[in-house]
Amino acid sequence: AQSVTQLDSQVPVFEEAPVELRCNYSSSVSVYLFWYVQYPNQGLQLLLKYLSGSTLVKGINGFEAEFNKSQTSFHLRKPSVHISDTAEYFCAAAGNKLTFGGGTRVLVKP
C-alpha cells in the first residue's frame, strides 16, 4: 500500500519570499508523483508531475519540485510567492489510483 505525508498543515509566508512544501511518500513499488493546487471553492488543478527522468520537475506558475528517491520525498518550491498563490496544495502518489496527502494550506501575507 502507498501513503503520502505532507509534513506541514499550514505555511504562512510573506509576499516575494520563497516557500517550500514538504511531501514524503511510501510505496513498495515505483510511483508517479503529483502536486495539485486548490484555490478557494474550486476543484484541484495539476501543478506538476514526476513520471521518470530528470528529478527536478518544473510546473506552472513558477513552481518546481525535486524527486528524491533515497529520501522518498517530493518537495515543492517556489522562489518568490505572490498573493495569488494563497491556496491549498496537495501532494499525491499514483499507481492504479491516486493517494493524496493531507494538504498544506499556504497563506501569503503582504
Place this chain on the structure above:
Amino acid sequence: NAGVTQTPKFQVLKTGQSMTLQCAQDMNHNSMYWYRQDPGMGLRLIYYSASEGTTDKGEVPNGYNVSRLNKREFSLRLESAAPSQTSVYFCASRLTGGNGELFFGEGSRLTVL
C-alpha cells in the same frame, strides 16, 4: 470545454435521506473517481471505475454506492445519509490509470443534519 461536471453543487439532507451525486466527463476518459474532502485529511477515495463496466472500492466506501452508467457518467449514491457524510465530494477522471493526470470537477458540498 466542460471537462468534469458535477451536480448538484450544494445539498442539505436530513439524516436517513437518500441522494445521488451525478458526474459526467466529456474528455473520453476511461477511469473515473469519487473522492471526499475533509479538513486536514486531504482527499480520500470512495470508489473508482477503472473502465466502463467496472467499479471498485477505495479507502472509505462504507455508506456509498456507485454506478458507472456509461463511459461518460459515474454517479455516487448515499442510501441513508449520516452526519459523518457531511463533506465536499469531488468527481475526477483520467484517460488511464498509472501516470495519467486527474481532472477534477468543482465539487459538491453536502451537509447532513
